[in-house]
Amino acid sequence: MTSGRLAVLSVVVALGALAAYVLLFRVTLVRNHPEGYVIAFVLATTLAALALVRARARRWPAWLALGLASLLLVGGAWFNFVLARVPDAPTVLRVGERSPDFTLPDAAGRPVSLADYRGKKPVVLVFYRGYW
């Protein structure tokens, strides 16, 4: 493959991986494998490096692709392996044991107690951060 085509392919892989992750975040397989975009950025960086090696006269497309891919690789790896890491800590949850009771207000301000469901309904408790 020519240097120019390799550079274009690198940009497509890098930006495509970014777009796919953002657009397909609702798909469990995509959401739960964030290392996928890091691997795609590694591939894009490799393609751009290859483009640079093969470049004869016009070197700027390869440099541009390499800049973009390596920036995404560093940013993506930092986000996935550093920023998004949730430190492990012991919880009070034990399978087979009751979880602690609580009473919290719902959207209308009415109190909701975990104890209210006991003997009536199973409960799925979802703790989430709020902003997605």
Next chain:
Amino acid sequence: MAELQGLGAQLSEAERAGVEIVAVSPDPNERSQRLAEGLRLGYRFVADRDLAVARRYGLVHAGGGPDGQDVPRPATVVLDRDGAVRWFLVSRNFQVRPDPDDVLRAVRAL
């Protein structure tokens, strides 16, 4: 909240009536409730503004928020009719949430 959508979409109407999904977050919950109504999800959203409940459960990620505030560790817990824990998962990477299929399997096994 991505995991909530998958879960709600996959529960049948009968199952939705037979299980209560309680979503706990420090979010001002009118926003959550509006979102749930938009998605037609029958969830109870409760506000844990000061993270007191998350703390009691050992589910606080200290300084994990975008502005360095404390936030809950994303977690899903399946409780049976007697309130006993049957299945739970705490995320180690905030991008990763339980697979709705795994949660459904735990709910259907009750």
